[in-house]
Amino acid sequence: MKMKKLIAAVAVACLSSVVFADEPIQPIEAAKDINTAQAELGKKLYFDPRLSKSGFISCNSCHNLSMGGTDNLQTSIGHKWNQGPINAPTVLNSSMNIKQFWDGRAADLKEQAGGPIANPGEMAFTHELTIEVLMSIPQYVDEFKKVFSKDGITIDEVTQAIAEFEKTLVTPNARFDQWLKGDKAALNESELAGYELFKSSGCTACHNGTAVGSNSFQKMGVVEPYKTANKAEGLKGLTGKDEDRFKFKVPTLRNVEMTYPYFHDGAATTLSQAVDTMGRLQLGKKLTDDENAKIVAFLKTLTGEQPNFTLPILPPSTDKTPRPVPFE
Amino acid sequence: MKMKKLIAAVAVACLSSVVFADEPIQPIEAAKDINTAQAELGKKLYFDPRLSKSGFISCNSCHNLSMGGTDNLQTSIGHKWNQGPINAPTVLNSSMNIKQFWDGRAADLKEQAGGPIANPGEMAFTHELTIEVLMSIPQYVDEFKKVFSKDGITIDEVTQAIAEFEKTLVTPNARFDQWLKGDKAALNESELAGYELFKSSGCTACHNGTAVGSNSFQKMGVVEPYKTANKAEGLKGLTGKDEDRFKFKVPTLRNVEMTYPYFHDGAATTLSQAVDTMGRLQLGKKLTDDENAKIVAFLKTLTGEQPNFTLPILPPSTDKTPRPVPFE
Numbered sequence: 001m002k003m004k005k006l007i008a009a010v011a012v013a014c015l016s017s018v019v020f021a022d023e024p025i026q027p028i029e030a031a032k033d034i035n036t037a038q039a040e041l042g043k044k045l046y047f048d049p050r051l052s053k054s055g056f057i058s059c060n061s062c063h064n065l066s067m068g069g070t071d072n073l074q075t076s077i078g079h080k081w082n083q084g085p086i087n088a089p090t091v092l093n094s095s096m097n098i099k100q101f102w103d104g105r106a107a108d109l110k111e112q113a114g115g116p117i118a119n120p121g122e123m124a125f126t127h128e129l130t131i132e133v134l135m136s137i138p139q140y141v142d143e144f145k146k147v148f149s150k151d152g153i154t155i156d157e158v159t160q161a162i163a164e165f166e167k168t169l170v171t172p173n174a175r176f177d178q179w180l181k182g183d184k185a186a187l188n189e190s191e192l193a194g195y196e197l198f199k200s201s202g203c204t205a206c207h208n209g210t211a212v213g214s215n216s217f218q219k220m221g222v223v224e225p226y227k228t229a230n231k232a233e234g235l236k237g238l239t240g241k242d243e244d245r246f247k248f249k250v251p252t253l254r255n256v257e258m259t260y261p262y263f264h265d266g267a268a269t270t271l272s273q274a275v276d277t278m279g280r281l282q283l284g285k286k287l288t289d290d291e292n293a294k295i296v297a298f299l300k301t302l303t304g305e306q307p308n309f310t311l312p313i314l315p316p317s318t319d320k321t322p323r324p325v326p327f328e
Numbered sequence: 329m330k331m332k333k334l335i336a337a338v339a340v341a342c343l344s345s346v347v348f349a350d351e352p353i354q355p356i357e358a359a360k361d362i363n364t365a366q367a368e369l370g371k372k373l374y375f376d377p378r379l380s381k382s383g384f385i386s387c388n389s390c391h392n393l394s395m396g397g398t399d400n401l402q403t404s405i406g407h408k409w410n411q412g413p414i415n416a417p418t419v420l421n422s423s424m425n426i427k428q429f430w431d432g433r434a435a436d437l438k439e440q441a442g443g444p445i446a447n448p449g450e451m452a453f454t455h456e457l458t459i460e461v462l463m464s465i466p467q468y469v470d471e472f473k474k475v476f477s478k479d480g481i482t483i484d485e486v487t488q489a490i491a492e493f494e495k496t497l498v499t500p501n502a503r504f505d506q507w508l509k510g511d512k513a514a515l516n517e518s519e520l521a522g523y524e525l526f527k528s529s530g531c532t533a534c535h536n537g538t539a540v541g542s543n544s545f546q547k548m549g550v551v552e553p554y555k556t557a558n559k560a561e562g563l564k565g566l567t568g569k570d571e572d573r574f575k576f577k578v579p580t581l582r583n584v585e586m587t588y589p590y591f592h593d594g595a596a597t598t599l600s601q602a603v604d605t606m607g608r609l610q611l612g613k614k615l616t617d618d619e620n621a622k623i624v625a626f627l628k629t630l631t632g633e634q635p636n637f638t639l640p641i642l643p644p645s646t647d648k649t650p651r652p653v654p655f656e
Contacts, residue, residue: 047394048394049392049395049399050400054401054405055399055400055401056389056399056401056405061384064377065639066375066376066639066640066641066642067377067642067644068644071377071383071384072378072383072645072652073382073383073384073652073654077382077384077654080409081408081409081654081655083654083655257644258644260644260645261651269647269651270647272647306641307639307641308638309638309639310636310637310638310639311393311394311635311636311637311638311639312394313394313634313635314394314395316395316396316585316586316588317400317588319597319598319600323589323597324400324401326401326405326409326411327409327411
């Protein structure tokens with residue numbers, strides 16, 4: 001009986017690996033190896049606007065977990081309504097990113113997390129004040145002590161906890177993943193045709209792997225140049241090399257139905273526009289309306305299970321907590 | 329008049345239970361008679377920034393349920409970083425308010441909910457555009473149909489659903505309520521002494537009933553005039569009568585530890601400051617540091633169970649959804 005079960009299990013395993021072995025996209029699995037205590041602390045920090053000068057902007061303001069981990073704005077709103085320079089990428093599945101930010105200037109989630117806090121156009125705070133605020137709140141002091149087994153709070157621990165929470169934000173079980181794993185009824189004919197077109201048109205050259213992207217930097221505008229008023233230059237901003245102009249991290253297409261508008265400048269309002277532009281500029285291919293619609297239908301099957309957790313309750317400030325200064 | 333209300337409050341207490349029959353404060357009970365389907369829909373709307381012109385501000389921005397149902401700012405931040413005219417009152421237990429807003433200009437939660445959406449300094453949207461946005465999103469159309477048993481969406485239904493969600497935001501089981509219900513170990517000596525001082529000093533003349541306030545309008549600055557640069561005049565703004573100047577709704581003291589800063593102008597940063605000012609201006613009494621500390625200790629026992637629900641996931645916009653215009 002045991003042997004039978006083992007054989008059956010092996011058979012299923014073989015079958016499922018065969019199913020998506022030839023596919024350029026792999027299913028997302030549930031988050032593993034999470035330090036739950038760190039992640040719970042990180043969740044609070046992620047929602048805490050006291051990590052901003054104004055006391056109004058939290059990580060969740062621009063990477064809103066009710067809205068696909070983004071703000072659904074062309075570019076973000078920062079301190080004093082500053083207009084951000086670039087479209088906020090989704091935080092969902094961002095642990096799979098080869099690097100962080102559109103230009104990859106942060107190696108990992110932990111390094112990324114410190115950026116917006118101290119960016120004058122975003123949260124406009126400082127790492128020093130972040131620590132001062134947190135150290136003034138006994139519940140935070142206690143929780144950091146419990147989580148990191150030492151006294152005091154460092155910015156390294158703050159970003160570590162936020163990053164650990166962000167690692168939980170994966171979105172498994174999209175209909176496309178169900179299909180990949182063998183449930184052939186998970187996609188309809190049009191969605192499947194869209195997937196075939198997505199592959200045959202060449203989209204999977206860049207949009208592949210578990211995150212359907214996020215694993216390489218590519219030039220925006222390969223066949224035709226990309227025209228935009230946005231000043232971001234991608235990798236060139238880091239290397240200074242002209243050949244790196246407009247090289248951006250290929251965004252994930254997971255949950256792409258929720259992460260509008262599209263491109264680093266947020267110029268494409270709809271998925272249909274984004275697919276059309278990508279076809280023309282990257283692949284030199286004018287997709288018909290029917291082809292476009294089918295690819296869009298396929299892309300919508302990439303929406304996975306969204307974050308599912310209780311809204312965190314933040315510990316109150318004390319008399320010693322530095323107060324926000326929103327209007328200075 | 330005050331005495332009449334006090335007698336009425338005590339009478340209600342007598343009816344409810346012998347245990348707290350003599351107390352001017354009654355325990356909060358769990359929300360009852362909630363239309364769950366309406367409240368679930370209302371929760372989404374409460375968190376949906378697409379009810380604002382910018383696509384950035386939701387009800388939860390200024391009445392943040394992670395932070396005692398307020399923004400913990402002196403006055404709120406609105407569209408284009410507009411500085412609001414008054415301190416955002418907590419949404420927690422707001423179903424118990426005699427009327428809504430500091431000046432009571434809205435009769436109930438439903439009437440209140442429509443205000444900020446259309447206020448140019450807050451969400452800066454219109455009711456018409458709210459409906460246009462919601463009608464463009466099939467999941468909302470379906471949910472409204474299911475909840476209200478009819479086609480189409482009206483602003484009346486939108487505010488009704490938000491109000492129904494807000495009715496769920498009560499905070500029972502504070503330590504003080506446990507004490508009221510007979511658990512004499514729920515308060516320590518200092519907290520109990522603070523409660524006795526709170527009563528004997530006269531605070532309960534206005535801060536009484538289930539919400540420990542919220543059931544009358546009173547003049548700010550009875551014994552001494554209140555000095556502030558804030559322009560809000562309270563009831564006078566509605567009646568035009570000089571005698572109504574600085575008459576404001578008495579705020580609830582439930583969860584007051586979390587709802588800093590205090591007063592209609594948010595001028596009191598700490599509970600200690602607020603208690604001191606109230607003592608001097610309303611009661612003509614300079615409390616000693618020890619008395620002040622004891623009253624503050626008592627006030628912190630009014631923190632009840634905070635909202636406990638899963639972060640709502642919002643249905644994505646469609647190609648037809650009007651886009652936010654944050655920078656116009």
